[in-house]
Amino acid sequence: MDFKSSDTVTGPRAEDHLPQTAQAAVKIVIVGGFGVGKTTMVGSVSEIRPLTTEETMTQAGVGVDDNYGSDSKTATTVAMDFGRISITEQLVLYLFGTPGQERFWFLWNGLFEGALGAVVLIDTRRLEVSFDVIGRLEERGVPFVVAVNDFPDAPRYPIEDLRSALDLPEEIPIMKCDARRRASSRDVLMTLMRFLHSIAMASASA
Amino acid sequence: MTPPQRRRRLPKEASAKIPQQAPEGVSPHAPKEGGAQGGENQTADQTENQPERLFVLTSQVEDGDRASLDLVTLIVARADAPPTAQPEQSAVLRLCGSPLSVAELSAYLNLPFSVVTALLTELLTAELVHARAPIVRSELPDRSLLEAVMHGLQKL
Ligand SMILES: Nc1nc2c(ncn2[C@@H]2O[C@H](COP(=O)(O)OP(=O)(O)OP(=O)(O)O)[C@@H](O)[C@H]2O)c(=O)[nH]1
Ligand SMILES: [Mg+2]
Numbered sequence: 001m002d003f004k005s006s007d008t009v010t011g012p013r014a015e016d017h018l019p020q021t022a023q024a025a026v027k028i029v030i031v032g033g034f035g036v037g038k039t040t041m042v043g044s045v046s047e048i049r050p051l052t053t054e055e056t057m058t059q060a061g062v063g064v065d066d067n068y069g070s071d072s073k074t075a076t077t078v079a080m081d082f083g084r085i086s087i088t089e090q091l092v093l094y095l096f097g098t099p100g101q102e103r104f105w106f107l108w109n110g111l112f113e114g115a116l117g118a119v120v121l122i123d124t125r126r127l128e129v130s131f132d133v134i135g136r137l138e139e140r141g142v143p144f145v146v147a148v149n150d151f152p153d154a155p156r157y158p159i160e161d162l163r164s165a166l167d168l169p170e171e172i173p174i175m176k177c178d179a180r181r182r183a184s185s186r187d188v189l190m191t192l193m194r195f196l197h198s199i200a201m202a203s204a205s206a
Numbered sequence: 207m208t209p210p211q212r213r214r215r216l217p218k219e220a221s222a223k224i225p226q227q228a229p230e231g232v233s234p235h236a237p238k239e240g241g242a243q244g245g246e247n248q249t250a251d252q253t254e255n256q257p258e259r260l261f262v263l264t265s266q267v268e269d270g271d272r273a274s275l276d277l278v279t280l281i282v283a284r285a286d287a288p289p290t291a292q293p294e295q296s297a298v299l300r301l302c303g304s305p306l307s308v309a310e311l312s313a314y315l316n317l318p319f320s321v322v323t324a325l326l327t328e329l330l331t332a333e334l335v336h337a338r339a340p341i342v343r344s345e346l347p348d349r350s351l352l353e354a355v356m357h358g359l360q361k362l
Contacts, residue, residue, distance in 0.1 A: 009297045011314050017304040018280070025278035025307060025340045026355065045362060051313035053277065055320060077318075082277075082309055087358030091341075091351075094278045094307060108277055108319060114342035116355070128210045135215040142343075157209055165209035186362045193356045200349045 016048045018092060025092040028189065029112060031100055031137075032121030033129035037149045037179035038097030039081045041121065044185045046083025046095065054079045055107040078104045095189075100133040112137070117192050118144040121179070124154045127165065134166060145173040145195055147188045171198075275323045280305040280338040287334075294325055295334075302335060 030038050043050045055078050081097045096111065098104070105111055112118065118137055122130045130146075137144045148162065157165070159174050168174065173191045178184045282305045287296040294315065301314055312322045329335040341351060 009301065009315055011301045012306070012310070018306065020282075020304060022280055022305040023338055025280055025338075026342075026351070027278045027340065051310060053309045053312040054318050056318045082313075084307075084310075085358065085362065087355055091354060091358070092278075092280070092307075093355060093358065094309065096277070096309075110276060110342065114276055114278075114340060116343050116352070124209065128212075131210075131212040134212065138215040139218045141217045155207055155209070157207075161209060165211055167212045167214040169214075182362065186359055190356060190359050193352055193359065197349065197352045197356070200352060204349070 012048070018086065019089055021089040022086075022092055023090040025094055027094045027096060027111075027115045028192065029115045029118040030095060030097045030121060031118055031133050033100045033123065033126060033133075036121045036123045036129075038099075038121055041119070041147075041177075041179035041185045041188070042081050042083040042095050042097045044180060044182045045085060045189065047086060048084050050081045050083045050097075052079050052081050053108075057107060078107055080108065100129060102132065102136045105136075112140055112142045115142065117196050118142055119188055119192055120144050120146045122146060122148050122162075122166075123151060124148060124157060124162075125151065127162075130166070134168075143192075143196055143199055145175070145188065145192045147175055147177045147179075149179055150176055171195075274339075275308055275326055275337065276340045276342070277309040277319065278307045278340040280307055280340075281311060281326060282306075282336045282338065283334065284336055285334050295329060298322075298325055298329060299334060305338065 030041055032038055039050060056075055057078065058075050078099075080099075083095045085093045085095070087093050096108075096115075098108075098111065120130055120134055120137070134144070134146075146162075146166065146168065148159075159176075163170075163172075163174055166174070173195050175188060175191055177188050281298070281302045283299045283302040285299070287299045291299070294317070297315055298311060301311060306314075308319070308322055308326065311317075311326075312319050315322060317325075326335065326337070330337060341348075
């Protein structure tokens, strides 16, 4: 670690400070394959410049035994971008953009289990990249919506074809978006919130 | 053109039973005892190829407490740094004059999440900081919370 002195640390800009009244935070996870637009989506709605948190891990048994001894572990750094939206003076929403490979998720305690829900970002040029992510969310019982990022050279399938290709039930929202546009990303988050609300209503009346 | 085809999966028994309300917000696969000696703590289907956390700073505080710190736990300083504080601790206390999430601390300090949680565990024990627990998804989601978030998003 290159940590030298507390004076070298640059904290948040004055306008990025949360008010003292901030009592609690909630989180939403944006998950998808490489280059699908996770960071773009986080950045387009965040009130702060997107930040990055990292975790270092060792991968047992990956390295090849060498002259340095029996320890053949390699250290890997896994990064996750995130942004923030102040909801009220008391409540803060954080958005985390995380890679699709589930083997990294355990690094961050309860990232998915503690989240209100997830947005699965997909790119129709590589639809199958999202299959495993969606399956893992289903297994963990994490509510999610699907947002299709519209890349210019990507095949355009009707939403209903995507629904059947992804084998998603009728109630799970699937929508097109442009992660670069704040209004579009906000609509995706609103769709997730409405979906979570409908689940809450259904479980209250059950 | 036809897209490739996926097959739906069902919720796993084990994950369906996770107490969602637990303040720890601990993932079923999170190694609770810390990572350095990690492999044994993981569930059977995870042991193979499962990378483990690398803790860089050593801490005298029990690892168990670390699990209660979420990425979005808000940290607030309660006191100024004592003269004996390590530079990392002083930096945390300086940054947390107003509430700051563990994730933001990790980003600004440029330290891994697990290192920051270890630092914070010490500071919590020394009563130099306060932790404001996040609201995690629960079995019975709180509708007024969801409505508040929707309202906030609408203002964007
Ligand atoms: N046309 C189009 N381009 C997009 C959209 N979202 C992101 N992009 C572009 O796609 C590229 C990758 O976006 P990122 O946000 O970095 O993707 P990411 O998922 O964070 O990528 P990794 O973190 O590397 O996995 C960038 O050049 C973006 O400008 C979108 O909605 N439409
Ligand atoms: Mg990214």
